[in-house]
Amino acid sequence: DAGITQSPRHKVTETGTPVTLRCHQTENHRYMYWYRQDPGHGLRLIHYSYGVKDTDKGEVSDGYSVSRSKTEDFLLTLESATSSQTSVYFCAISDGKGQETQYFGPGTRLLVL
């Protein structure tokens, strides 16, 4: 497996609280991504980063923000968690565009009550 860790692996939180998920890589890959996985939807891109401090929105970015202050870390923040953000969150990394493989972390299971 590519050197990708996600923390926490499981989290239960209450509606309205802020939540931060962390993705850490040891591969020195330039590109990092946050996806959410929901039944019937596959994986949907939330935000991605193409370098330190360079980020952009994906298809389901509302309610989420990201930061990348170091190559190895990509943080996803739910500013005020809602029940609709209950999901499994995956981080991915790649070393380029297009044909380059994205490698996935083990996921974080988030439950918002």
Place this chain on the structure above:
Amino acid sequence: AQSVTQLGSHVSVSEGALVLLRCNYSSSVPPYLFWYVQYPNQGLQLLLKYTSAATLVKGINGFEAEFKKSETSFHLTKPSAHMSDAAEYFCAVSDTGTYKYIFGTGTRLKVLA
């Protein structure tokens, strides 16, 4: 805009039978295509990818897929199913110059003894 359609959210096959998982894409430019496998409570693992070098692509665990431009398809096959193939399979598309993958909604494969 790119899109991916996976026909059949659930597929059941008997052990030893042919596995066929369908993926059709919509792309205005030559695409890059990927198949990933996800075992329970794990991240996604790359099975194989098409990057225009050859239309028949061989991957891990005995899987292969054939790119058919005329049919806009990239179906995944394995001649003989094994119990360990039970998992969820995702098709994804990307193209030159983009960081983004578009994922299909997934097909859950069940292998019957």
